[in-house]
Amino acid sequence: MADDVCWIKTENTLDDALTPEMKAMICREDGTLHRLYQSLLAWPAPMLSADQFYRAVLHSDDSPLGLYKSEFIATYVAILAECTYAHAHHGENFLNTAATREAGRDILSALERGDLASDAIDPDMRAMAIYTRKLSLNPADMTEADIDQLRQAGLTEAQIVQTNQVAASFGYWVRMINGLGIQLGGESIGIKPDSLKQIVNHQTAHSR
Missing domain, CATH: 1.20.1290.10 (AhpD-like)
Structure with a gap:
C-alpha cells in the first residue's frame, strides 16, 4: 500500500480491469503513476470522463x-x-x-x-x-x-x-x-x- 499518496489506501500497481485509456491516463509522461488518479483507483468509474472534461476545458x-x-x-x-x-x-x-x-x-x-x-x-x-x-x-x-x-x-x-x-x-x-x-x-x-x-x-x- 502507498500510504503517502492520500488519506485512503491506494495500490502501487495498475488493475488489469482498467481500460487502456485509463492506464494511459494514470501514467505520467515520465512513467510514474499519477498520484491524483492513483487516489481514485478504489472507484475508477468517473476517471475517464473527468479527465476528458478537464482536457476539453483547458486543452481544446x-x-x-x-x-x-x-x-x-x-x-x-x-x-x-x-x-x-x-x-x-x-x-x-x-x-x-x-x-x-x-x-x-x-x-x-x-x-x-x-x-x-x-x-x-x-x-x-x-x-x-x-x-x-x-x-x-x-x-x-x-x-x-x-x-x-x-x-x-x-x-x-x-x-x-x-x-x-x-x-x-x-x-x-x-x-x-x-x-x-x-x-x-x-x-x-x-x-x-x-x-x-x-x-x-x-x-x-x-x-x-
Missing part, C-alpha cells in the same frame, strides 16, 4: 482564452482553496506558458497576496480573477453584472464561457484533491514544457 484546440489564461484561472482557484497540490502543478504550467517565468512569478505572487489591483496583472485577467474569486467563494451572490464586468474588460462571449468553465470545473478538482488529502510526492510537477508548447501551438494555429 479551439480554446477562446488559450492555455496561459486558462492556467491563470486554474491556479487562482487552487490558491483560493489553499489546494497545495493543484497550486504546485498548475502554477508550474502557468509559469511555463507566461512570456517569462519572472513575469509569471510576479502575477502568481500578486494572486497569493490577494492583490488583484497589482500592476503585474493585465486588466482583462484582473476581471477574470475577480469573477473567479466571487464564483469560488460566494457562488450564490453571482449576478448578471459580473458577466457585464467581463465584457467591459474586453472578453468575448466565448471567453466568458471558458472563464466560467475553468473556474467552475476547478472547484471540483480542488475539492476532490483537498477532500481525499492528495499529497505532492516524487512525481514531476506540471506538464512537461514540450507538451505544453504543443498544446499552445495547436491552440494558436486554430485561432488563426
